[in-house]
Amino acid sequence: MALIKTRRFVSCFGVVSLFMFCSYVYLTPYLSILGFKSAIERKDYEGARKYIHFNSVRRSLKSQLLPALQQRTEREISESTFGELKLLLVKPVLKVVVDTTVDSTVTPYGLKLLLETGRLTQRMGSDEDTTSHKKSMSSKEVKVRLFYENFNVFVLSTLTAGNKGTINSYWGRESFFNWKLNAIELPTETILSVRK
Numbered sequence: 001m002a003l004i005k006t007r008r009f010v011s012c013f014g015v016v017s018l019f020m021f022c023s024y025v026y027l028t029p030y031l032s033i034l035g036f037k038s039a040i041e042r043k044d045y046e047g048a049r050k051y052i053h054f055n056s057v058r059r060s061l062k063s064q065l066l067p068a069l070q071q072r073t074e075r076e077i078s079e080s081t082f083g084e085l086k087l088l089l090v091k092p093v094l095k096v097v098v099d100t101t102v103d104s105t106v107t108p109y110g111l112k113l114l115l116e117t118g119r120l121t122q123r124m125g126s127d128e129d130t131t132s133h134k135k136s137m138s139s140k141e142v143k144v145r146l147f148y149e150n151f152n153v154f155v156l157s158t159l160t161a162g163n164k165g166t167i168n169s170y171w172g173r174e175s176f177f178n179w180k181l182n183a184i185e186l187p188t189e190t191i192l193s194v195r196k
Contacts, residue, residue: 029154029171030146032179040112048108053172053180057106060170060183065120066098068191101194111181116142118160118167118190154179164189 032051039047073094077086104110104121113121143159152173159166165187172182 025176028177029148029173029179032171033146033154033156036108036181037112040108045108051180052106052108052111053174053182054106056172056182057111057184058102061102061105061186062098064186064191065101065194066095069094069098069194072192097194111184114184114190115156115158115167115169116160118158118164118187120190120194122195160187160190 036048036051039045039051070091073090074087077090078084080086101120101122105114107121110121113119145155145157145159147155147157149155149170154171154173156169156171157166158169167187167190168185169181170183170185171179174180
C-alpha cells in the first residue's frame with residue numbers, strides 16, 4: 001500500500017515537474033522581452049544590450065532602408081539633366097545616411113522609440129526624437145501581438161501609434177532559455193520616412 005502511494009506521488013511529481021518545465025520554456029521569450037523593456041525603462045542600457053544581437057538587427061534594417069532610399073532617389077534624379085552623373089555622386093551619400101540612421105536606431109533607446117512609435121532615430125541623441133516620442137506616446141496607444149513563428153523564432157508585432165503600419169521584431173533563441181532581438185521588419189511608411 002505504501003509502495004503504491006509512493007509511486008503515485010513520484011508519478012504526480014514527475015508530471016507536475018514536466019508541466020512546470022515546459023511552461024517555463026514556453027514563457028522564456030516573454031520573459032526576455034519583459035527584461036528588455038524593464039531595463040530600458042530603468043535606463044539600464046547595458047542590461048538591455050544583452051537582449052540585442054546588434055549586427056543582425058543592423059543588417060536587417062540596412063537591407064530594407066538602402067534599396068528603398070536608392071529607388072526613391074533614382075526616380076527623383078533620373079529625369080533631370082545629368083541624372084546618371086548625379087546618381088553616381090549621390091549613392092555614397094545615401095549609404096552614409098542609411099548607416100547613420102541605422103547606427104542611431106540600433107541602440108536600446110532607439111529600438112524602444114522605433115517599436116513604440118514607428119519612427120527611426122535619424123541622429124544620435126536627437127532632442128527632436130525625444131520630444132516627439134513623448135508627444136506621440138501620450139496621445140496614441142500601441143497595439144502589441146506576441147506569438148511564436150516557430151520553436152526558435154518569436155515575433156513581437158507592434159501596430160504603431162497613428163497606425164503607421166506594423167513593425168515585426170523577430171527574437172531568436174540564443175540558448176534553450178535565452179532570446180535576443182535578431183531582426184526588425186519595417187512598414188513602408190517608416191522606410192519612406194528616412195530623410196536624405
